Amino acid sequence: MGASGSMRLKREWVGYSLTAPAFVWLCLTIVLPLAVMLYFSFLSAMPMGMAKPTLTLGQYQTFFEKDFYRFLTWRSITLGLYVTLTCVVVGYPAALILARLVKGRWREAVLLLVVLPFWSNALIRVFAWTxxxxxxxxxxxxxxxxxxxxxxxxxxxxxxxxxxxxxxxVPYMILTCYISLQAIDDSLIEAGQALGATNFTIFRRIILPLSLPGLCVGIVLTFVPVVGSFMEPRILGGPQGIMLGTVIEDQFTEVFNWPLGAALSFTLLALVAVIFLVTSPLLRRGFRTA
Amino acid sequence: MIKRRAFMQRIASTTSGLAVFGAVAIAWGTASVAQELHVLNWKGWGTDETFAIESFKSATGAKLVHDYITSYPEVFTKLRTNPGYYDVVILNAAFVGQAVAEGLIDPVDTPKLSNYPNLFAEIRESSQVKFDGKPFAVPWIWGATSVTYDTNAFPTPPTSLAVLWDPANAKKVCWRDDPEDSVRFAALALGQNPDKPEDMKAIREKLRALKPQIKAFWKSEDEWRKLFAAKECIVSIFWSSSTERAIARDKLPVSYIVATEGAIAFRDTLVFPKGSRSRELAQKFVDYLTGPEFYGDWRKGGGAPVSANAKVMEGLPEGTLSKKVLATPEGMKRINFKGPLSDAQRQSYLDLWQETKAYFAQ
Structure with a gap:
């Protein structure tokens, strides 16, 4: 007992020490810069040069004072909805076919095609679209x-x-859905068929509920970055290209107003968090009824 | 025997270890010998031309490392967040005062620059670059933002800024995605002082009136070039020297005018950031940039802006567009050199421009 206990302890420590570099790296590269940005968003000016900044909520107040910020936030969120919906409509059936119908080498080949866009720079892909x-x-x-x-x-x-x-x-959507879909046990579907379920019922009662986690991850991975996107709208959108993301970018590159840029970013982040808080119980209910 | 083998093995491993260490040390040594000069400039704005990189390398053995800006305020962001990294930085004359006040740049050691005495005295002695009698920037080039048009679409050249608001050109106008130029051009079109516009409400309305006109925005010369090459637009506010480059290098059917209402001109200078590690090399590079050899090569590749070096300009051929359109007595009269803007003004221009673009998207 004692020996197995110490073995478990040893295994835990191995686990910790193996994952520690990743956690430290995440803390340094994600949490730290975000914390600095959060601090900046409460400043009246950048603490550099001759500026003597004070703590203020003014930057957040600006968001509510100017109509066009709210209009652009709504624009960014609707863009996120359109893009995510299209990704689901295109990506989910593709993942379904890939996971359930395509077999062996073909599946590998198609998966390779799905991830192929990742091999080139995002900016090059956007220019190719122009x-x-x-x-x-x-x-x-x-x-x-x-x-x-x-x-x-x-x-x-x-x-x-x-x-x-x-x-x-769309590749993110296909990959996340594919992982969930290919993990579904064939015997569940066979059991459904043996009990006389139609293909549609099998999809609705077995495949869709069991693949929901992958679908949800795909939705989050698409919606969040699209809401904050600025490069694609600017290059492809012409007069339609203004989004909250481009406005945030301008605060950093045009006028060196990092505090306002940071405050706008965190406001958007908070809105996205609220959207997911509101929608996650709905999704969970979807799981339960399934 | 065993001992001997172990001894030989140890010798072998020590020797190979030393060899690796030596190789690394040599590589390190040569890397530090090849000196680097860090330049901050617009992309495609002279210093990153292949001829400049090669000519400077053959003259000094140093490698030019470029970093790029998309707006002048970005220079301040980069100098503040990365002090000591840059050696030569481009700065519009209107911004030099702010850089001096913030202590971001050093005064120019003029005796080290052989071309300095040849620079146009009006620009060299301007109060925009000299503070307390000390020069803080080396004038380099100048040019104008004016109206560029497709010569096929306009057999008779336009004369006024009104062409940008003309309903006949709806969805055929391109515009620089820049808050400052947007406000300045709207002010010019309304007959206001572009440096100190008195009626911002009228400017807001004038910019909004562009809504049916605009096809697309551009930020860089390359974006503009793609728009005109694809015939997405036929008229745009644009830089004079870049128009010349588009004519010479890309054979695009374009030309430019200095509109009757005026043009906005820029004066670009080169500055030496505080804390730079390669000052001597930086001075050599700036001297090369302001000299005839660099300007001649730049012009050869197709349009270059107007040099701030009077001697260099004397040698310019008569037929060049900048001599015909820009540097004429009538053209010069209509040119407004950009004055400095306060941070508050810049922010209010950006707010106005973003609000206008949001209106365009409605």
Missing amino acids: MVLRTNGIIDQAVQLIAPSLSLGILYSYPAIVIGLVHSF
């Missing part, structure tokens, strides 16, 4: 083969932003 979407670009040229006088000119519009972001984030 070539595809612009007036007389690749899509326009394809369309003009059928209707010579037609020009879609999708670039510099809201749909262009959605297309670019969906392309960036």
